[in-house]
Amino acid sequence: MATIPKIDSDQAVAERYAGAAQQREAALCCPVQYDRSLLEVIPDEVIERDYGCGDPTSFVRPGDTVLDLGSGGGKLCFISAQMVGPEGRVIGVDCNAEMLQLARKHAPTVAERIGYANVEFRNGMIQDLQLDLDRLSAVLADQPASDLSSYHALRHATERIRQERPLIESDSIDCILSNCVLNLVKVTDRRQMFAEMFRVLRVGGRVAISDIVSDETVPETLTNDPTLWSGCISGAFREDEFLQAFHDAGFHGMEIVKRQAEPWQTVEGIEFRSVTIMAYKGKQGPCRERNQAVIYRGPFSVVKDDDGHLYYRGERMAVCDKTFRLLQAEPYAQMFDFIEPREPIPLDEAEPFACKQNARRHPRQSKGFDYNATTSAPTDCGDECC
Structure with a gap:
């Protein structure tokens, strides 16, 4: 039996979204209706380069500290900035240089239009929210890894960044958002990705994730297609396994708050559709x-x-x-x-x-085993009685 060649899914995603930051690619997004009043302050270039499959921002509250995983051009962040208000804070995390450049370019414009600046964009991988890639880049510029000795020094520097200056602090986020990004992460990195979401979320915090799921297990012949993977198709979670991943990471109260009735796409009889999942942190502790x-x-x-x-x-x-x-x-x-x-x-x-x-x-x-009270019916209960 012939061996199916493995793709470099990270490279496929990076190359496709780098291009999509420069020129709109319609195949990367599902039709989504947003609150148009929240879009008015967002520059057209950001809206045109937005790619997603849902709108999880409706679960953001005033005063929240919000984290958007895979923030791209910043659309969800700029919407959330208006919802959390000046007392709230929004952090977008992405590792695509072109998308980060687009979001950071327009952040001052949005801040000027809404009257306050509460959004920042950080360079990092959503499966490793401790590692600040801008800081790592600075270390590499000063001490490039050219031999084993410098490689080990780089590893130590990387761990120092994680421990001393993590990209996102533990227990610091009220609401995590993501829009059609989790499916782009390599399967081998997904357990760590869910663990990182749980780590950074405060007790009592919540996640609102819109993503593409499949109704059947996606075969290897499709997962090794770079176009299908980078197009948010073949990396899709199977619907039941998506919910189970939140449970396995320690979340509770998982709920499908929106599920696309008709599939977004069908490939070889497998249906791919958008869902939005809510989950919460806080069930841990003694009984x-x-x-x-x-x-x-x-x-x-x-x-x-x-x-x-x-x-x-x-x-x-x-x-x-x-x-x-x-x-x-x-x-x-x-x-x-x-x-x-x-x-x-x-x-x-x-x-x-x-x-x-x-x-x-x-x-x-x-009530108490010695409770022996006897009471009379109220004589005047107003409108509360029949």
Whole structure:
């Protein structure tokens, strides 16, 4: 059997997007509707050289620190700059020199038009958000690697950059965005890429990722086609594996918030379409017993979260303090009622909680076993009574 030659996917992507920064290439983007009022301040050259498959910016909030992975010409960053406002901050990361030049050229114009400067573009690879490539370039200019000794010196310098001056600090980002870029990263680098997203995100932070997925596993004959790979086709995640990658990295609450009904393209019977995924950071930590309970409202008879907890419709389920607080935040809050104990247990006095039991919580555990109150119906409840 003939061996299928391997492509250099990084080179294929770099060459194609370098050209796309100079001249628009329609094949690199899906039709996307953006808020036109947010586009008015963005120079035409940026809009014309924009390539993507969705609009994850709707999940940005005022005051956020936003990170755009694979920021290209800067369109998502310039949209986000207006959404976070002057109190927020936006960082775009890309490693394509031509795209970075385009984004940096127009950043002052956008800042002048919106009245404040809160966007910066950094040179780096999204699978290694510790390594600042501009700093590495400066090191190479001073001490080029020409032999083994200088090579080892360069490796040490690279690690110093990562540790002492990382491109993106750990736990520093409120919202991570990306638009049709993750599929361009080599398969061997993808686990590290998701780990890096998790590292830089703050506890309670979220990711909003638009990307191309496939409905079937893409065969090697297609993944080794440089045009299909750089065109956001053959590097697509399989739809279920895309969600699993977030779970494996430690995220929770993964949700498909938008899924293209009709495929963007079909190749050899495999459908490729755009999806937008939300995921969150914050389920890590010890489980403590504080006699709290939650009631799942429905409509399903039972649901299971990313840690395997089961919630039966209408039943009081015992949860640890961590899960109790987690379920009050996005994306779960509207699904549950929350029951605090009458006599709170201080967190530092709480015993460990066995989360895997999926136990019901008897009402007396929250009210107190000696609770014996008798009350009368309110005599005047205004408009709240029937």
